Amino acid sequence: MSHTQTHGHGHPHDPIEDNPDVRPEHLLLEQAMRELLIEKGVFSAADITRQIEDMDAITPAQGSTFVAKYWTDPEFRKAAQKDGKAAAESMGIDMSVAPELVILENTPEVHHVVVCTLCSCYPRAVLGLPPAWYKSVEYRSRCVNDPRGVLKEFGLDLPEDVDIRVADSTADMRYLVVPLQPEGSAGMPEEQLAELVTRDSMIGVSQAKPVG
Amino acid sequence: MSLKLKNGDKVLVRTGNPTGHCRTPAYLRGKTGVVHRKLGKFKNPEQLAYGKSGKPKLILYQVRFEQTAVWPNYGGAPRDTLLVDIFEHWLEAAT
């Protein structure tokens, strides 16, 4: 089968990284491989279904809970700084197949933002599957040398005296940003705090939501 | 590997174009940074990628770079930095 067929709508520019229109040849290839692997007993159809369900069940809400606990519980914060993976496990997050988890805590002086320029490493055990833009050529290329430009596109314009610290996750670490706790949120219960913590704030392209 | 680095040590990322899989981004090769923290020992991805054992394990360092030292025309703010995980065999001590 041909893997080089042109893709239907003849654009002159490079195709967008996450063009959701999968070529029919790849739909066929996936089906063929899946059928053969099931027939060979490598996995079952039920295994595939269960994997999809397990992955669907992981949402950024897990990360939000993690961050809220980090803000409010000094013991947990200390544990998470030492070993993010163990801290996540202690909350009941399944980290059994996850790489190490490193927490990047934002301060008034340092704002972290996470990218993976080489592929698309993402703390999926905590946040679920990454958004399409995280995997895009544009984000992966520009985040390391134009982070302020990228953050502005996300609506975040930080003062010059803040160190914008880009973490390029190239190896065995996955990074989770702990955003600054919003003003006026001190003393709020954990569940309410968690509602302020968005997925994007844990990647570092935005802040946590303001109170109220 | 005899190179032992501690937090704050200046390091130079080696240059070179490996023909196979590697996890040191091209944009950092030949750039100088400082050790931010030691992350532990991990199997060598350049071997794992070809089905080998990945042993001996290598020390993985988190290295911090000044953006202005990485990109000559960096348009952000002077304090901006980069944090990148780099295996020991890609680093040498710098002055």
Place this chain on the structure above:
Amino acid sequence: MMSGVHDMGGLPAGPVDRSEHENSFFEKRVDAMARLLSDQKRRLIRVDELRRGIESLPEYKHLTYYERWLRSVEILLREKGVLKAEEVAARVEEIQNREC
């Protein structure tokens, strides 16, 4: 400096398309397949191998994210003798006839 097609940090690129889209069933199935093949029970593929396979695709730039994963998994399963190119091709053809 020479670098692989996947090694794109700092290359010129346009604005980030921030639109959200749900992962399609195709994407979820490919993700599930790759994860099953690399789990503790099967250990057929390592993540580093998956990346190496992805980086080796000559048409990398023209494939979507999970198309790359799928093609890499195919390459690795052939390398490891789990699947043969001919049987995959034959099954693809059979499915096409089945559906027509």
